[in-house]
Amino acid sequence: MTAFHVSLVGRKDLSGEIYRQIRHAVLDRRLRPGDPLPPGRELARTLAVSRATVTVAYERLAAEGFVTSRQGSGTFVSELATLAGREKTGRRSAGALQPRPIWVAMNPPPTFETVQFDFRSGLCDASLFPHNSWRRSVAWALRSGETTAGVYEHPAGHRDLRVAIARHIGISRGIRASADDIIVTNGTQQALDVLARVLLAPGDAIAVEDPSYGPPRRLFEALGIRVVGVPVDRQGLVVDALPRGVRAVYVTPSHQYPLSVTMTLPRRQALLAWAERNNAAIIEDDYDSEFRFGGRPLEPLQTLDAKGLVVYVGSFSKTMLPTLRLGFLMTPPSLRAALHKAKFVSDWHSSTLAQAALGRFIDEGEFARHVRRVGAIYRERHQVLADAISRDFAEHLELIPSTTGLHLTALARRMSVDRIAEIARRAADRGVAVQILSRFAVSATPRAGVMLGYGAIPTAHIEEGMHLLRACFDSEPQ
Template structure:
């Protein structure tokens, strides 16, 4: 494609081919370049899916607690979003509303809890979608970073009926500011999805697409992933070990071996305590997220989320020391005697 010429709405052909090869190797996702549509991040991919498949009043089911931007997007488009509980095996399929037209899930590394959806639960979800004539939107936002265990097959790979739309992003592997994502679309939806992309913004920035295609094809992207994975693995190990050893009286760590964040339930702190801890930690230069901020329909237990993508490994210990002081101050203090 010559510089200065409008691009195919689906994206640069070289980049779509590079993405198809990359996710085939790194994530076992099956798809050709024709199945790939380049988007401006995950949020646009979800917007396209909603424009193609949903109408105002339709029901969208999503994990509860869950990632908030999709909830806001679906509701802004007039759909009814229903939260579905998550346990140690991921989304509870038995709790899905029968009227749902779409299910949005993060099965490889549930956001925010961090659990992985079990294979039996994945199969049950696909069977449910077929019975109820629904589409499954699989958001695989950070599974390149796996620090242990055998990765489970994506829903997209297990799908035999063309009901899964697979969504990926370069926000975690490169930079959120690139606003580059992609979707792998079943053949039955390709034409409609490309038309929706066209009427939305015609195409994603061509120069960025060309640069990323070169970066992947030259092997630089794979080398980058290997390099940063070692760093993230060190941070993950340091953070999880410290939480287990130094916060055992305050936190129950939720097991996770993927991605750039961990989550923990509070043992005895209330949601109000966690709000106070988060505020005090922010004053001390420590950023944490509250599980309660990810509520869809039901209030989740008190807990925190700790991201380690942007903190230097050497600074984790000091950050946790400050966080520990916040817990001691906000949870352990006793009311003054009258």
């Protein structure tokens, strides 16, 4: 039996109100064809009206074709009612409430439709996810009294997961941290959101790499923060180009997004010195640094920071699954209390079940084994893709050397931004998805080039996909 709300408070025509509210529920499809209505006697008792009042309403609905009665079965929404309702209801008024202009101008988030040859960045291979071992961790978490106690978690997150994360980044990145330094978030984007709320006021300026990843920029702008693009060269962010008055800088030094370069040690030291002189914060997004395929790893900015100016941000979206929606930030002690409050007012805390399962997954060594296994597969894809670009695209593209992450970037040698965009559209028509570098520009002149991810495409499909892409480069402009 379908339960629905009917309000008679302050109404005079009680039978008419029951009729109108049920009718509207049918037209709005809150009540669907075949849904049963409560027996007249029961609805009359619930609404504290006479049975005759309900009967009159039901008879009127039946006469107009909105409901049908079946002897011995009850009263049901008519199969024909919503067909007529679509014509009668029409479009709703746009309403007087309007969003702030920034939400009108902002582009919608990207969609990730399935394509045959998927070279888009930001994606991992879901087929490599260790479902069996993860299922065991989730089952353990469900049996845990902490996840079924029915109480709210501390805003910083599940204690066991924070301990596990602190130990993990200590081993994998050489970062000295305790569980008290860790705050669990719903991915990197929420980490940046709570940081921006704590560190910056509307009208303050934050510097971002130019080109850079779009969602953080849009987040900062939505909070009323002024975003300033700072150029990136082969050594990383150009520190000398940082303008005065900037309160914070957001960087991806381990694997710059989208150019793939790694910030050199002198640049890291220069950035830390700049932050100390200007009493500014550095937000270090250690983007997909888990996957490194050569060269000596450089220390994160956080490990070089002696003044407590760096906030370290990480995520499990690439190493596990984006759908898990778990990330973290490591905060200096001076920001800890404020960040706990910001996380609390944002959503109180992330899912306790997922946190408990991930903490167990890390503690049991399953996470490290998973990263080693998929890292070997991504290493092979990285090499196959790099070889294909260097061999087959040398006259068109200059590959930017990179030994980290899940994408490669190549600059166009002689082609314009528009020509590269045309090639990408033509490739999409052939089932090959690539991203153009120009869409990541902040304020500088957009660069012509392409980004090629290898997280989501099987190794065996890379050569065929690149062959199709090469044909798009060779075809005549339309």
